Amino acid sequence: MKLDGQVALITGASRGLGQAIAQALAAEGARVACLARGGAQLDQTVAALTASGATALACPADVTRESEVEAAVRTTLERWGQLDIAVLNAGTWLPTPITKTSEAQWDQLIDLNLKGAFLALKHALPWLIERRRGTAVGIGSIGALVGQPGSSAYAASKWGLRGLLESAALETRKHGVRVALVHPHNMNTAGPPIAPGSPERLRNVDPEDVARAVAFLCTAPDHVALGHLTVWPIAAGISATMAAP
Numbered sequence: 001m002k003l004d005g006q007v008a009l010i011t012g013a014s015r016g017l018g019q020a021i022a023q024a025l026a027a028e029g030a031r032v033a034c035l036a037r038g039g040a041q042l043d044q045t046v047a048a049l050t051a052s053g054a055t056a057l058a059c060p061a062d063v064t065r066e067s068e069v070e071a072a073v074r075t076t077l078e079r080w081g082q083l084d085i086a087v088l089n090a091g092t093w094l095p096t097p098i099t100k101t102s103e104a105q106w107d108q109l110i111d112l113n114l115k116g117a118f119l120a121l122k123h124a125l126p127w128l129i130e131r132r133r134g135t136a137v138g139i140g141s142i143g144a145l146v147g148q149p150g151s152s153a154y155a156a157s158k159w160g161l162r163g164l165l166e167s168a169a170l171e172t173r174k175h176g177v178r179v180a181l182v183h184p185h186n187m188n189t190a191g192p193p194i195a196p197g198s199p200e201r202l203r204n205v206d207p208e209d210v211a212r213a214v215a216f217l218c219t220a221p222d223h224v225a226l227g228h229l230t231v232w233p234i235a236a237g238i239s240a241t242m243a244a245p
Helices: 016-027 039-049 066-080 101-133 150-174 207-219
Strands: 005-009 032-036 057-058 085-088 135-139 178-184 230-233
Touching: 005 066, 005 101, 016 032, 016 039, 016 085, 032 039, 032 066, 032 085, 032 150, 039 057, 057 066, 066 101, 085 101, 101 135, 101 150, 135 150, 135 207, 150 178, 178 207, 207 230
Parallel strands: 005 032, 005 085, 032 057, 085 135, 135 178, 178 230
Antiparallel strands: none
């Protein structure tokens, strides 16, 4: 397994894509720290990971609160003594036209999608830099590449995430740390897994498909940096402007 001996911290890891990423990295041998709001869902996710043979740790925290994020990173280090991978996954999508977007919706999207990623990155990076190796992966969106009608606040948060991580990549490359962005599109997060051969398979991807892309980035040779990786259903074509509705 390519990640034997490594420790990964994943935000938003109690469900959906975050849970799938934790499973994918654990399958490659990583020990996984699952950072998410505390509660039954986080406990169940960690229990399921452990039952599958993974080495997993619950790190209950609100990703928008710096003291809690810092404590989660500290808990990970106290348990395993190192940090090699940080996956900035926590986020949400609230589709609303500009003129209908409330200040509260704007604040929620910017805080969770952008501030939360910033705080996790801020407190994880020093430990990657100390080891002079490691990988930070942000979960972007097609909204980080092109405008999104009806989702302006969401797109703004993902454009901000792109700027944050592209800047971080330039700051940390001299330390042997690589930074990447995965941009999913038309991800089936709410429904059951799509059956092979179904027409929906051409129009949607499952969280597990995106999680495998994250694992691919994290298992690349240390000297290889992969910047932007898009994961779209085949119907979306090969460019952001060709994406299927």
